[in-house]
Amino acid sequence: MPNLTIDGRSVEVPAGTTLLEAAQRLGIYIPRYCYHPKLSVSGSCRMCLVEVEKAPKLVTACSTEAAEGMRVLTASEKVRQARRDVLEYLLINHPLDCPICDQAGECGLQDYYMDYSLRKSRFEAEDKILRQKRRAAGPYLMLDNERCILCTRCVRFCGEVTKTAELEVMERGDRSFIDLKEGRALDNGYSLNIADLCPVGAFTSRDFRFKARAWFLKRTPTICLGCATGCEIEAHHYEGTIYRLVPHPNAETNTWLCDHGRMTYKAVRAGDRLGKALIRKGLIDLEPALRETATRLEEAKGAAAVLGSPWLSVEDNAALARLAKDSVKTANYCFDFSAEQGIKDGILVNKDPAPNTAGTRTVKALYGGLSLEEFTGLLAGGKIKILITEAKAYGLVKAAAEAAGIRLIIFARNRGEAPAAAYAVLPYASYFETEGTFVNYQGLRRMTAAAVEPPQGIKPLWAVVNKLASYSGAELHLDSAPRALKDMDF
């Protein structure tokens, strides 16, 4: 356990800790471009130079291991001068692109220039060496070599995390540039992490391209519902529109975020988002649709069934269970979902595509209900006249329900996900618009947060269920999401 002094404060760190990490423990920030806690050390950007007493030259803090008795200075005049020089060097050929660069506002060069340099360029704008401007480097990424500072974070990410190694530094010396290997494209399913990793605007997202400026965006921490992994994310939104999802690194699940998960925000403002209910494919306000649905439930007395969904939050599943038990008063309900869970590709993507399979178990524990096989058998048996469920969960029992010609009451957010045969389609707020509890494959309970407002008149699913129950003549008194969790061992 070497004991060293950084800026006059002593700290004891485990052997093998680098100076940069040791300084971080003391809350001393050392600027860096190529260093990333989850990638190997490169030491190529030279931004983290610090002074070590008795060392002949400045050393890179990211690649120098702490040793007993080291005396490190991170803010001496020599170090500050070195930072200014490194920045000047990095900016020699950097284009004056900030007005059209999506990285502006969250750019490492801009930030460190303001923090450490503020020096006027000694080079003429006309003398800058020009390189290849933007080109698509895959389905999600744009590459602009002129902006690159060759920190090689992207190269290391492709080599070490996805192990696909699409990128390489071509040529040598001042001619070197990042490029795709012959015949490759950045389509490894994690490519958008490179846009986050890139400290400058060399790799930018094609999806986010020119949509909004970084400084306008508000950040709401929430969770990704792309699969059972349940990564922690931040939704970046502005004036009621979500523009992108970025990972919120945490020790339990994720540092990165997959491309599939990052695109899940698109359904929220998709063109086929339901702003009203559908009865026999005709648009109708939610209230009359619920009255109509309640009438049909009344008609089918005793022949109604309710199926929960691993795509819905625990609260909404509990609300559906209350609907079945206390309002429709039937025993024909099912909250029994199981799926093989575990990381599929060794990084993040789960074998289970549903985000809340584990969460439905807690609902089942309280309310019981049929197993999925029994439920499917019941539907195929022909005794059931009407089925209430969520659009994606309907896919699990589709064959049986279609064969028996059951009338379908489907909860759906987008028109595209609702089956064409549905009698009634009831809209509800997405989990970017309302809170909901989800349990991931590790059993971690996580909440989504309302980042944006739902479309006018759209309510969370538990509130729609509450309304439906009151039209059916049995109040459930679900006036908030936590009320739906009442009596639950949660």
Next chain:
Amino acid sequence: MISVKKVNNRPLNLLERIYVWEIARGLLVTMRHFFVNLVNPKGLPTIQYPEQPIPLPGNARLRTRHRLKMRADGAPKCVACFLCQTACPALCIHIEAAEHPENLVEKYPAVFNIDLARCVMCGMCVEACPEDAIAMDTGEIPGGAVVREELLMTKENLLRNLPGEPSLVGAANRLANEYLRGKE
């Protein structure tokens, strides 16, 4: 200490008390202006704003209605960097950026609206612009409109009737000028 002004109102004399002479005196002033303006309408100080423009001193600090500057090919110089929208204290600028299919500058404003009904003419947008693409030198003072829609300036309106030549200076214009040179 508050200064108090004592007013000793003189009592009205007979001529003033019967009012007729005073009314006639007032009417004489009105009639004098009426006939002088009738004979010599050019001496009228009233201006029929907004139909009739106001002569302005025309110094460099004068801030009048905005315009967007053009490049040599007639495209807006603006690259939709949103800095004017960020700087605007009245939130009157609305920009939607789009990608240029072939031009090297990549980014251009598909929509650039200035709501003059909200604008406070502070000139912060001109200060903020890194491309020297917006100017407030048209010499028009906005404000007179019959319907509010007339006060909403669109990109097309802002690019029309420009004083001065198309401008070629500005940082990102290096790329645009190279692109234009390549086209020749």
